[in-house]
Amino acid sequence: MNQDIYVVVEHLRGQAADISYVMLAAARVLAQGTGGNVVAVLLGHDAQELADDLAADQVLYVDDPALAEFTSDAYEKALAGLVEENAPRAVLFGDTSIGADVAGGLSAQLELPLVSYCQSVRADDGALKFVSQICGGKIMTEGDLPDTTTLVTMIPGGFKPEEGQSAQRPEVTPVTAPALEDLRVTLKQYIEPEVGDVDISTEPILIAVGRGVQSEDDVEFAEELAEALGGAVCSSRPLVDQGWLPTARMVGKSGKRVKPKLYLAMGISGAPEHVEGIADSELIVAVNTDPDAPIFDLAQYGADIDLYDLIPALAEQIRQAKGS
Amino acid sequence: MNIVVPVKLVPDLVEELEIDESGAALDTTWMRLMVNEFDDHAVEQAILLKERGGGQVTILAPDAEDVDDVLFTAAAKGADRLIKITGPFEEQVNNHALARSLAAVVEELQPDLVLTGVQAHNDLDGPVGPLLAEYLGMPYVGYVSGVTASDGNVVAQKEYPGGLLAEMEVALPAVLGIQAAEEPPRYVAFSRVRQAMKSADISEQAVAELDLSGSPTVGRMFQPEAGERATMIEGDEDEVATRLVEIFKDAGVL
Amino acid sequence: MAKTAVSQSASLNEAFYTSLFEVPDGEQVKKCLQCASCSGVCPFGYLMDFPPGRMIGALRADMFDNVMDTDTVWMCMSCHACAEVCPAQIPLTAGLMTRAKEELLLAGNIPTELQDALENSQRYGNPLGESPRKRAAWTKGLDGDVPILTKAKRPVDVLWFVGDYPSYHPRVQRVSQALAKVLNALGVDFGILGPEENSDGDSQRLAGERGLFEMMAEKNGRAFHKYEFNEIVTTDPHAYNALKNEYPALGISYPVRHYTQFLAERLDQLKPLLKQEVEARVTYHDPCYLGRTNDVYDEPRQLLKAIPGVELAEMSHQRENSLCCGGGGGGMWLDGFTWERAETRLSEWRVREAVAAGADILAVACPYEPPRFEDAAKMVQGAGRLVVKDIAELLADAMGD
Numbered sequence: 001m002n003q004d005i006y007v008v009v010e011h012l013r014g015q016a017a018d019i020s021y022v023m024l025a026a027a028r029v030l031a032q033g034t035g036g037n038v039v040a041v042l043l044g045h046d047a048q049e050l051a052d053d054l055a056a057d058q059v060l061y062v063d064d065p066a067l068a069e070f071t072s073d074a075y076e077k078a079l080a081g082l083v084e085e086n087a088p089r090a091v092l093f094g095d096t097s098i099g100a101d102v103a104g105g106l107s108a109q110l111e112l113p114l115v116s117y118c119q120s121v122r123a124d125d126g127a128l129k130f131v132s133q134i135c136g137g138k139i140m141t142e143g144d145l146p147d148t149t150t151l152v153t154m155i156p157g158g159f160k161p162e163e164g165q166s167a168q169r170p171e172v173t174p175v176t177a178p179a180l181e182d183l184r185v186t187l188k189q190y191i192e193p194e195v196g197d198v199d200i201s202t203e204p205i206l207i208a209v210g211r212g213v214q215s216e217d218d219v220e221f222a223e224e225l226a227e228a229l230g231g232a233v234c235s236s237r238p239l240v241d242q243g244w245l246p247t248a249r250m251v252g253k254s255g256k257r258v259k260p261k262l263y264l265a266m267g268i269s270g271a272p273e274h275v276e277g278i279a280d281s282e283l284i285v286a287v288n289t290d291p292d293a294p295i296f297d298l299a300q301y302g303a304d305i306d307l308y309d310l311i312p313a314l315a316e317q318i319r320q321a322k323g324s
Numbered sequence: 325m326n327i328v329v330p331v332k333l334v335p336d337l338v339e340e341l342e343i344d345e346s347g348a349a350l351d352t353t354w355m356r357l358m359v360n361e362f363d364d365h366a367v368e369q370a371i372l373l374k375e376r377g378g379g380q381v382t383i384l385a386p387d388a389e390d391v392d393d394v395l396f397t398a399a400a401k402g403a404d405r406l407i408k409i410t411g412p413f414e415e416q417v418n419n420h421a422l423a424r425s426l427a428a429v430v431e432e433l434q435p436d437l438v439l440t441g442v443q444a445h446n447d448l449d450g451p452v453g454p455l456l457a458e459y460l461g462m463p464y465v466g467y468v469s470g471v472t473a474s475d476g477n478v479v480a481q482k483e484y485p486g487g488l489l490a491e492m493e494v495a496l497p498a499v500l501g502i503q504a505a506e507e508p509p510r511y512v513a514f515s516r517v518r519q520a521m522k523s524a525d526i527s528e529q530a531v532a533e534l535d536l537s538g539s540p541t542v543g544r545m546f547q548p549e550a551g552e553r554a555t556m557i558e559g560d561e562d563e564v565a566t567r568l569v570e571i572f573k574d575a576g577v578l
Numbered sequence: 579m580a581k582t583a584v585s586q587s588a589s590l591n592e593a594f595y596t597s598l599f600e601v602p603d604g605e606q607v608k609k610c611l612q613c614a615s616c617s618g619v620c621p622f623g624y625l626m627d628f629p630p631g632r633m634i635g636a637l638r639a640d641m642f643d644n645v646m647d648t649d650t651v652w653m654c655m656s657c658h659a660c661a662e663v664c665p666a667q668i669p670l671t672a673g674l675m676t677r678a679k680e681e682l683l684l685a686g687n688i689p690t691e692l693q694d695a696l697e698n699s700q701r702y703g704n705p706l707g708e709s710p711r712k713r714a715a716w717t718k719g720l721d722g723d724v725p726i727l728t729k730a731k732r733p734v735d736v737l738w739f740v741g742d743y744p745s746y747h748p749r750v751q752r753v754s755q756a757l758a759k760v761l762n763a764l765g766v767d768f769g770i771l772g773p774e775e776n777s778d779g780d781s782q783r784l785a786g787e788r789g790l791f792e793m794m795a796e797k798n799g800r801a802f803h804k805y806e807f808n809e810i811v812t813t814d815p816h817a818y819n820a821l822k823n824e825y826p827a828l829g830i831s832y833p834v835r836h837y838t839q840f841l842a843e844r845l846d847q848l849k850p851l852l853k854q855e856v857e858a859r860v861t862y863h864d865p866c867y868l869g870r871t872n873d874v875y876d877e878p879r880q881l882l883k884a885i886p887g888v889e890l891a892e893m894s895h896q897r898e899n900s901l902c903c904g905g906g907g908g909g910m911w912l913d914g915f916t917w918e919r920a921e922t923r924l925s926e927w928r929v930r931e932a933v934a935a936g937a938d939i940l941a942v943a944c945p946y947e948p949p950r951f952e953d954a955a956k957m958v959q960g961a962g963r964l965v966v967k968d969i970a971e972l973l974a975d976a977m978g979d
């Protein structure tokens with residue numbers, strides 16, 4: 001076994017996924033502990049330019065038409081030989097629709113241990129530590145990566161994607177793909193999401209408005225903020241009742257259960273029927289002129305300020321932050 | 325089509341979880357188990373496939389408290405065969421061991437299709453589906469939210485972030501990890517479950533030993549500290565906005 | 579006993595029709611005059627494809643299949659208004675409408691919202707999906723003692739059956755806390771089941787889940803059996819109805835009263851404790867399962883009148899004519915479904931009546947109502963000042979500190 005940390009780069013239709021950079025940042029932390037290199041493994045076809053901004057010491061590039069887009073069978077076949085021959089200290093995958101499809105198969109095939117739901121890693125006195133989030137985030141699990149090539153699937157949150165990006169182009173080493181024949185999984189086509197209403201139950205960023213909003217026109221305000229932040233607007237029941245927002249945007253007992261990374265609740269009191277729908281949110285921030293509003297019992301951050309004052313200021317600062 | 329659905333029970337998150345004296349495992353004294361929600365979707369998808377194209381649905385579950393109820397509920401929904409796998413599962417079994425035990429039983433059933441839940445919240449060593457697929461020598465596709473069967477293969481709708489779907493053609497026999505069935509899992513009247521308790525059979529298959537290799541060792545478990553009440557941000561709108569931008573950045577949403 | 583599913587039998591229509599005879603007075607259905615009084619009085623009769631009279635017409639025409647194809651039967655909140663007015667005295671709510679929901683549920687024709695509440699009830703013993711272990715969490719930090727029978731290990735006079743919403747809903751927990759204060763002030767020897775208490779199951783039964791109701795009733799029956807007490811007193815009219823009218827047929831038979839009945843009997847002892855004036859015009863909403871269904875109209879009013887300063891005003895619909903709040907028979911778990919079809923809420927209608935009666939306080943005696951009416955008061959013009967309080971809360975307030 002060598003001391004390198006491998007990262008299997010995830011990309012879809014010519015675009016690298018954020019998790020790839022998150023993993024490179026994690027890999028750097030581990031490699032500093034082992035004294036090995038960060039090695040990005042890029043599988044694709046005519047996709048070499050995806051290597052350009054990877055913060056890796058080396059990129060192993062496997063080019064094959066069968067790897068043009070992700071399929072589990074081709075990826076697994078291409079990776080199996082590579083991992084077995086090079087025996088790196090660890091191989092990082094995204095805990096995603098791509099990484100989770102192949103990491104398990106490789107673990108079983110190569111008899112290598114697998115650590116899932118890993119949020120952060122660190123090197124500690126020669127040992128490599130992982131922290132995984134299980135039970136829907138209610139339990140954190142910490143341990144040492146086993147003393148053999150270990151496969152790890154990573155969730156976001158522990159490292160920032162910027163830390164895995166680099167302006168300097170890494171060294172790219174082409175690697176010949178094994179024969180990718182008799183594949184049992186083939187991609188037929190992509191289907192674009194229907195252009196219709198957004199599905200708030202899967203949106204990562206939600207701007208939620210309640211009766212603190214005075215009129216239908218003011219919902220625009222929230223839309224603007226959502227646009228600046230790149231999220232969607234949803235609401236408590238009264239706004240839907242009044243027809244200001246479609247029923248599909250209602251959150252709560254009679255509406256949808258949501259689990260965004262950010263739930264920004266503005267002018268919502270936090271009635272039990274509403275709160276029922278947001279308990280699984282990762283981060284709740286509440287804005288309400290009433291400092292005793294029950295929503296503050298649930299939110300991690302709060303501000304007792306008029307939403308009409310805050311929204312323009314916040315939208316502006318977000319645009320600036322994004323612009324820079 | 326002969327469809328096999330392995331389901332597993334996981335800790336119910338409605339109950340407070342506690343960590344035991346070792347500090348490295350969940351305390352099972354008060355723990356309540358429930359069927360993994362994605363496995364429930366796998367059961368529904370299997371029954372939908374059967375209703376559309378005929379066939380047989382077999383549900384497999386490792387032994388656990390209340391597992392019979394889970395099996396009978398599946399029978400009331402339309403599953404044909406129920407199998408309980410008995411063995412030393414009281415220990416903190418991992419998914420590698422579970423997949424190995426399941427593989428032995430599934431192999432004998434000679435399924436065309438195996439559906440599992442895409443993941444469970446306690447899969448520290450990876451979800452069951454891909455492990456099982458490898459032990460069975462079958463292909464695997466996960467994050468599936470729709471399945472159409474045709475001759476010798478299925479077309480699975482695989483989900484990517486942002487609502488993008490990929491249609492994957494998968495040669496049978498295969499294992500699919502179901503994220504969502506095409507219809508929400510159906511409700512069956514409790515009287516039907518009671519009927520199933522009287523009429524359906526659960527056959528048992530014993531596994532002698534568990535091979536736990538493939539999972540990391542847990543050194544420590546802890547609960548992220550839960551905030552009591554919101555941390556209030558003071559100041560005028562600009563100050564609040566500035567602080568919020570920082571918070572959004574830290575949370576990785578900006 | 580469980581009614582057998584009739585869905586698979588040769589003629590669903592015939593089997594369904596004759597199954598109605600099994601309900602007490604069920605054969606009255608043969609006497610329907612097609613007068614449509616039921617459809618007229620039904621709060622959602624104008625929206626239902628088959629309000630009671632029309633459903634009976636369909637049955638006579640062998641067209642029950644058409645009923646099964648619709649979903650507006652789920653608009654019925656088992657409010658008993660139709661049964662109250664039917665000149666042929668047909669048990670329309672207990673029989674016809676409930677049986678129709680049972681058939682729809684067996685056929686899988688059930689709104690998802692309702693499905694969640696039923697699954698929660700099955701799994702956690704309460705429709706809110708809360709941990710059964712936390713059923714007595716509302717007692718934490720109270721001044722007075724609320725003994726849990728497993729721990730008390732002694733016979734008590736009164737077993738207080740708290741109910742689902744009074745145990746878990748943050749707004750209604752305040753009602754339980756108020757009632758605990760009143761019972762303690764009166765020196766009542768009482769205890770609760772705590773985590774051993776299950777949902778009474780009545781609203782689930784009226785929403786078509788008879789099997790689930792029986793399972794939960796059996797669990798409660800086993801818990802009752804473990805302890806010694808003289809009577810059951812409950813916060814919840816739905817629990818009262820179940821314990822009084824439905825449990826005995828399952829072999830679970832105990833004397834039971836709603837808390838308003840229990841307290842009204844102790845008025846002499848209670849009155850001197852009510853020292854604090856509540857200067858307000860108060861109107862009282864008769865809950866369907868206390869009033870119309872079980873004829874308890876006077877005791878709640880006696881309690882209100884005993885509070886110094888209270889001026890009791892009646893709404894235009896009162897006593898046997900009371901308007902349903904929309905929460906019964908599964909309505910509590912069909913809010914979105916109902917709104918989509920009606921674009922109005924019965925609770926809002928009721929709040930408008932309270933405002934029209936010039937009330938400062940809308941007094942209630944059913945745990946579904948504080949959250950429903952407070953929510954409605956936010957939507958109704960001119961209801962901004964209306965306070966919604968359970969009678970137990972008003973009594974506790976009047977006791978002062």
Ligand SMILES: Cc1cc2nc3c(=O)[nH]c(=O)nc-3n(C[C@H](O)[C@H](O)[C@H](O)COP(=O)(O)OP(=O)(O)OC[C@H]3O[C@@H](n4cnc5c(N)ncnc54)[C@H](O)[C@@H]3O)c2cc1C
Nearest residue numbers: 210211212236237252253254255267268269273274289307
């Ligand atoms: C059976 C049932 C089911 C229900 N289902 C749902 C459901 O699915 N979803 C749901 O949301 N509700 C539901 N409700 C309704 C619920 O009980 C509440 O009435 C509702 O959530 C209140 O919405 P809100 O917070 O927007 O309004 P309010 O409770 O009126 O709160 C408005 C808040 O805005 C604040 N505010 C006012 N002006 C400003 C300002 N300028 N800047 C900042 N803050 C301001 C106020 O302080 C207040 O806290 C249900 C109710 C029942 C009975």
Ligand code: SF4
Nearest residue numbers: 611613614616631664
């Ligand atoms: S009120 Fe009674 S008699 Fe009249 S139509 Fe309705 S069910 Fe028939």
Ligand code: SF4
Nearest residue numbers: 620654655657658660
């Ligand atoms: S019980 Fe009430 S809601 Fe149901 S049909 Fe009769 S009047 Fe209508």
